[in-house]
Amino acid sequence: MKTPFYNKLAYIGLYLAILCLLSVLAFHFPEYLSNPQLRDVYDVNQLRLILLSSLYLAFGMGLIALIFSRKKGLALATVLVAAAATVLGGSAVEVQIPIQQKPIYLSLDLIILDLLFMSLLFVPLERIFYLRRQRFLREGLAIDLSHYALNHLLMGGVFVLIVWPGNWIHQHIFQDRVPHLTQQMPLWLQVLGILFIADFAQYWIHRSFHKRPRWWQFHKIHHSTMKMDWLASSRLHIGDVIITRAFSYIPIVCLGFSQAAVQLYLPIVAVQALFVHSNVRFHFGLLRYILTTPVVHHWHHSSDPKALDKNFAVTFSFIDVMFGTFYAPRVWPETYGLYREKISNSFMKQLVYPFVEQLRKPKA
Template identity: 40%
Template structure:
């Protein structure tokens, strides 16, 4: 990875040990350098194992805190589905892997400062109870942040999509830690931590603004449809709402100021889709979920839709090439959605659909290009500032599009 040069530690060069304050400063500087780095990872330098140890050590500590305070740090909809024993076993394995890797690197003198930090995180997690933290009864209606959703989704997305991107890359040679990954990870974290607030806001608006439209007899008819066609219909209704909402974000200058945050990423991978303005997340979810609530799709169908939309949203931004064949005219694929994020002339304000690609062909907004991939991603003019907070403030300071 490209990063600031860090002086070798005294443990590896035989020089006298530094004073504790100097070691702390060195560790802070080295950690900051690692977090600010980008570029390809190379085997044989101990960096990959160090990153794994640090990442797992951090997630383990967060996981232990979630065990201690489940009523405030876990998502009610998720914790009702948990197998606590399975989670304990997963946490134990993660502690062993993080501790083993960091300890081995310390013994071998490989990036000792960073690995001592990783080992310290593991030891703190163990001291707080590790995988054996007791979980008693607790109230189910407390305010919360989705720490558990952040941990599970980050682990799952990383393991699945990084592997897919390496096996079936759309753009070969694009590193896992590409430029601006730090900004997108912050978007990912905030959108997950605020899941409780977002869902509460969405549910409040939907039930109060659209409740009068509910017709129970009609809903019973919809719920009587067999599961598979009901699910396909649910996805179609959601995507029609998504299509016109998405198109409005592009064609109405005031709304574009918010949506341009999402389009400002200049590299496409599984993390790129997380870059969104918080207000856009809330508004879009209200406008997409409201019709599903009004029409009365069954809970099982809506749960299946949520799983599909979550997976497809990540996949469509991923650096993945799959030979879809004629299916690419029916469903949205990564290369279809990559064109939507392109700044090439023929790609501007095209390919709005999130699930069914045929909607863009039906409404005349599908990209027409003489090549399979766009040349550039991002907003035309590259005017978006980097950094999560700067991007959240951008719509309130920017001039409208057009």
């Protein structure tokens, strides 16, 4: 039996125990710590079951690690955090229905569910099919997680800003003038249509973020990552997130796609965005000329001058092929990050950086 295995068990157990503790807090204060739109989608009883199983699992991992692991402190922390989650009510916390939703709230439930499902998918994938061996607690992880936490916790407010321009244009310009042919299409075709239209819009916004100096101050934060993996996708300035998604949403709402299609599209694009950043060695051969695969987006993050301002599409790389911005040789890039530019490694400084730069620089 190898010790490192038990150390990993302690890390995974602690991660799970923290998610459990956060879940219990969200159950206690749903009016402050959960997203009302998301609550309509999930089944609370299923979440209670997942929470209960996760608590057992975290306890079990903590206890095994306590006996066999050398990281006794980490193992003890796992057991204590899981115990705290249980003492605070565990999966049995009563929720007062109806929930008196507060106008200002944090989408903690989104973070917990997203982290749980995405780590279940990507951690094993990157362990088995890794492109480069890198520690999970890698350089820059804290910054990525900070951007991730902020962008997800404020999703309630961010969501309002994302859908507002699209809904306004639809209501004041397009409504009743656009025949809702899209809703009569089969669901799979609508999802495919949204994937293409949103990516087409995203392509031009992304290209603008690279070409316009003022916009670049926001987007260069995404390009400051030196290590690629699924969490590197989270390093996005909140302004970048709002602008990109708002513009991508405009054609979706104006063309009248059904809500069912939009709800199917969202998890697909979320997984795809993480997948193209992930530390996996999938090449996909000639398919990379049609679909954006990890090698295509890894080149987008490369600091190699040949790859600068290339590969803007996130889903369909043929959009890049069409507009002459495709660059993805069969080999993987060797260096990542900004080209001849620097940015602070502090999350707070990155957050204010674009605004400070706007004041400092003359108009472009």
